[in-house]
Amino acid sequence: MKDNIKNNDATRVQLELDLGEQLNVIISASHALNVRTAARFDPTLQPAAFIIVRWLFSFGPTSATALSESTAMDRSSVSRLVNQLKNLGYVKSEQSPSDRRGVLVSLTELGQQRTMDALKEKENAFYERIEKWDDSKLETFIELLKDFNCYRTK
Structure with missing residues (x-):
């Protein structure tokens, strides 16, 4: 019985290590893709600027304070x-x-168009990874990610 428990523990430890490795692959690939996407948006800007652009594209006008909090950047960096x-x-x-004293930051039409153009490359990179999956496999993957991320929509 003890050997069985030890084997199960060892299996679990190895599975968790394998998961960590795969998560690192996703994070590293995603970061590299974000840098490339940012360069496609405007190669003269730092990739951090595209994080702000991407946030505004996804969520709309907001204050600099909210941008700072939601992107985990300090206020001075966001302002710059x-x-x-x-x-x-x-x-x-x-x-x-x-709030007449408050200021909202939003994308211009040019900013929205450049963002959409830049995101096409990112979408294509992810699409290539799933294009041969059947709907069932994709649905399962989405559900597992939602569970892992503790994210459920309405």
């Missing part, structure tokens, strides 16, 4: 990057309709 993006015509600042 937003100013660069403004100077290049990718983002704009407007007075908040709900």
Whole structure:
């Protein structure tokens, strides 16, 4: 009985190590793809600027404070990057309709178009990995990721 428990523990440890390895592959590949996507958006910008652009594209206008919190960047970095993006015509600042003292940052039309163009490359890279999967395998993968990420939509 003890040998069986030890074997099960060893199997579990190896499975967890294998999982860690695969997660590292995903994280590393995703980071490299994000850097390439950022360069496609605008090669003169730091990849961190594209994190802001991508957030605005996904979630819409927001304050610099919310951008800082949601991207885990300090306020000064966000401010500097937003100013660069403004100077290049990718983002704009407007007075908040709900709080006249507040300012909302949002993508311009140019920023939205450049983001969509840049994301096509990223979408293609991920699509190539799943294109031969049947719907059942893709559904299972999505469900497992939702469980792993503790993320369930409505």
